[in-house]
Each structure stands twice: as C-alpha cells, then as structure tokens.
Amino acid sequence: MSGPVLATLGWRFLVMAFLAIGGANAVVPEMHRQVVEVERWMSSGEFAALFALSNAAPGPNVLIVTLVGWHVAGVAGALVATAAMIVPTGLLTYGVFAFWTRLREVPWSRPVQNGLAALTIGLVAASGFLLARAADTGWVTTAITVVTALVSYRTRLNPLWAFAVAAAIGAAGLT
Numbered sequence: 175m176s177g178p179v180l181a182t183l184g185w186r187f188l189v190m191a192f193l194a195i196g197g198a199n200a201v202v203p204e205m206h207r208q209v210v211e212v213e214r215w216m217s218s219g220e221f222a223a224l225f226a227l228s229n230a231a232p233g234p235n236v237l238i239v240t241l242v243g244w245h246v247a248g249v250a251g252a253l254v255a256t257a258a259m260i261v262p263t264g265l266l267t268y269g270v271f272a273f274w275t276r277l278r279e280v281p282w283s284r285p286v287q288n289g290l291a292a293l294t295i296g297l298v299a300a301s302g303f304l305l306a307r308a309a310d311t312g313w314v315t316t317a318i319t320v321v322t323a324l325v326s327y328r329t330r331l332n333p334l335w336a337f338a339v340a341a342a343i344g345a346a347g348l349t
Contacts, residue, residue, distance in 0.1 A: 179247055180254050182213065187239060187258035192266075196294030198236040198259065202301035205242065206308070215246045222308040236260065314349045 186208045194201045202225065209215045216224075224245060228237035236259060243255025277283055306323075310316040322336040343349060 180250055183243060183246055183251055184254045184258040186213070187243070187255045188262060191259045191263045194259070194263065195290060196297060197234075198238055199301050200294055200297035202238065203297075203304040205238070206304055209242055209246070213246075216242075218308040220245070222305055225305055226309075312349065314343070318343060318349075 190201045190204055190208070193204065198205075206218070206221050210218050210221050221242070224241040225238050228241050229235070231237055236256070239259045240252045240256045244252035247254070274283075306319045310319050318340045322333065322340060325331055325336050326333045
C-alpha cells in the first residue's frame, strides 16, 4: 500500500484512540463509519466479519484495529493502525493515572468516574447496535440477534449457548 493510505489509516486510528473511553469496542461505530462509509476500504459485512474474528480470538478487544489495518494495507497497515491506537493513549493513560491518584479525595472525582462509566456503556451499546445491523441480513438473523440479546439480558444463561444455537441454524443453511 502507498504512503498516503498508511498516513490516512494512522491518522484515523490516532483520532479514534482518543475517543475510545472504555477500549476499542467503544469506537466501533466510528471505526465502521470511517473504514466503510468514508474511506470505502471494505464493506459493512467485511467489517462485521473482522469484528467477529477479533472477538473470537483470544486477546484484547483492540485486535479489531489490527485486523482492519491488515485488511486495508497488509502488515504495514496492521502495525500503523495498532500503534496509532495504542501508543499515544497508553502514554496518556499513564499520565492521567498518575494525576488522578493525587486527586482521589476531591469531591468531584466520584461523579466524574460515574459519568465516564455511563459514557462507556453507551458507546459499547452503540457498537453492539451497529454490528447487529451489519450482521442481520434477513428476518432469521434479526430474530436470532433479538432472541440472543433477550436471553443474555433476562437470564443468567451463558450467551455461548445462544451463539451455539445460532451457529447450528447457520450451518443448517436456514439463514
């Protein structure tokens, strides 16, 4: 891949890194928008497949960044995207943590932490919604998504059972 593509890839992920409160999953909707809608580096289905692969593999949720970079520009793209997402925010996190430990006892620290937790939950929920829209290609897949979400929310049943049923339905060719 050419230098301009790597520079664009690095810049996009550098900006997203500073929005990723709660990890890479918090910026999945923006990541999707950038790589699918703005740059047109892949389709929505390809993005959903890379996301699924990154979550099926052991390791941190930031693997989606590496896979998107690899899809766009091979090994160089994987390295650039991953470094852009991890290095600057890792340094920022180190600095903020050192600062925050000194401010633990100030009255406004707890409300700020609670607000950031709510923001993170909202961003992750938006990621789930976007990925469901990309993966649901018909009424069967939409029903599987809704039932899986309901089972996960309403019961203590491990969601892997719902995934296994969904995989069996897919393997049977019913989707």
